[in-house]
Structure formats: structure tokens, C-alpha cells
Amino acid sequence: MPAPMFPANAHRYDPYRTFKFQVSIEGKTIAGLSKMGALKRTTEVVKWRSAGSNSSQTVNPGGSAFEAVTLEQGLSHDKIFEEWANSVHNVAEGDGGISLKNFRRTVVVTVLNQQGTPAITYTLKKAWVSEFNALPELDANNMNTVGIQSITIQHEGFIRDEAVGEPAET
Template identity: 50%
Template sequence: MAQFTINALRFDPYKNFKFRVKWDGRYVAGISKVSALKRSTEVVEHREGGDPSTSRKSPGRTKYDPVTLERGVTHDTDFEVWANKIWNYGSLAGAESSLADFRKDVILDVFNEAGQKVLSYQLYRCWVSEFQALPDLDANANAVAIQTLRLETEGWERDYAVTEPAEPRFEEPA
């Protein structure tokens, strides 16, 4: 098990607005929102033959909810290129899907207010189940156009090698 050191000076929990998403060894530009990492385990109820009134419970299958990424529409094609590996409209018969590389491991890094990495999660065997290239367009609106990518994942885990950093301290002038 990993060894943890506690920063006795930090009382505030980490904020949810400093994060980056990485796949294929590099950070993806402009992601502004990531849905929660959530897993749930089914409950299997059973009872013993000699126990007339109570059920026992044990864990069953565990499933991981999809993770949705959002970002403003730009010329960057990372979302679309990955989504096209699942279904590429207009491809020749037999080449609509890229079966060899449509799955990717994704890394989600969380940073403190000073920009130091404090948490990291690896999402395993992700693939795109939904891609929204453009939102509803409205000539009377005043908003950023958002792309979304919905990722199915077969599991995730925290990288315990990322430990709590020593937080910066500014010295007062003498």
C-alpha cells in the first residue's frame, strides 16, 4: 500500500476547476468540463436455508458510469478523430470502424490552486459512445459552442504515486 504524508497546513479541500485530460501521451486542448467518476456495485441478496427471516448481502458486478468531456468548438480535431474510429461515415465497406485502436487509456489530472498536480486517475479501455460535434445553434444566443464526447470505460483507478506536494509559501519582505 502507498505511503501518505499529510499536509498539516492545508485545511481546504481541492477545488474542481483545475484539471487536464491526457490521451495518447499528451494533454488535450480546451476541455472545460468532465463528468464525475462514478462506479456502482450490484447487491446480491441471498439467505441460508436455516435462517427464516433475514437476507444476507454480498457484492455482485461492478459497473463504471460513462465519463463525458466538454470543450469549446475549435479547429482542434482530437474529439472528432477519436469518435471517427468508432464510426467513420463515408468509409469503404469493411473500414467503417478502426477496431485495432478505438480504445484508449485516459489520464485525468487534478491540480491545486498553485498549479501543482495533487490527484491523478487512469481510466482504462475507453471508447467513444457518443459525440456531439456542434450544439444547437441560435442566432439570438450569446454562448460558447460546446462539443461533447461520451466515453465508456471498463474501470478507473487512482494513481497513488501522485502524492501531496509541498505547497508554495511566499516570504514576507523584511
């Protein structure tokens, strides 16, 4: 018999949905966040052969890399994306426009169950903005489109918060 997917909620069979989540930057929850890219780590494969054993090779783990994550937010007056992007490169301040103190930030991603209770949390380490889309393409002929701005963030890894466990569901 397979292990249960949800030990605290044996009645549950369905995985968590992807539409209920929160992302915070330095403790401030992003308003109007509509989409977040996947957290992904890739580890290189190192192949080698031993002398005298040319018919097979051994594979070992090499270095790991963490893919950039894109966050999309409905266009509004919330300046959290722009302020963070400006801490990496502020056009108004010229070449010296990087804030060496504030450009790296802590990002916390929380998956919520359908009742809105935190179920899984990850923290991204030393994140910074590598791309900022301030305005989407504007089109006067399309009245049915919501404006989206986005940032792409680089980070040095993610860690699951073990203190956030499976919530008891009613």
C-alpha cells in the first residue's frame, strides 16, 4: 500500500491547486500577483570512465544551477517591482545607481490550500531583479486585456520552510 500523500488529512486525495498562493518580498505581500514561474534546480551530470572499464561509464552529480523566476502583477499603482528593479539599476542615478545594500532580497512563496491556509512555503535566497517590464504592449484596439507588468528574478537557491506543515482541513 502506498504512503498517503496527506498524512494529516487522510480523506484528501487531490494535490494542491496552483491558483492560491502568496509571494512576499522582504515581508511585504505583493498585491495583484497573477502568476509566478516554477522553482527549478538543475544539477549537471558528470560522466567518466575508469581505465580498463571502457564498456560502461559512471555518472556523478556536478554543479547545480537555479533557474530565474518570473513574477507577473496586474498593472496598478503598487511600486514594489519598480522600486526593487531600480535598486539594481537606477537610470536616474547613472552608472552608480546600484544599491549594494538593498538589491538582494528575501522572497517567500507560500502555497495555500483552498481554505486559504498556508500549506507549503519556500524561501528564495539572495534574490535580485534581472529583468523588469514596466508596461505591457499597449493596444487601443483590444478592450479585453488586463495590463501586466513583470520582473524576472535571479536567486541562489530555495529552501523549504519545514515549520509550515500540512494544515488540518475541515
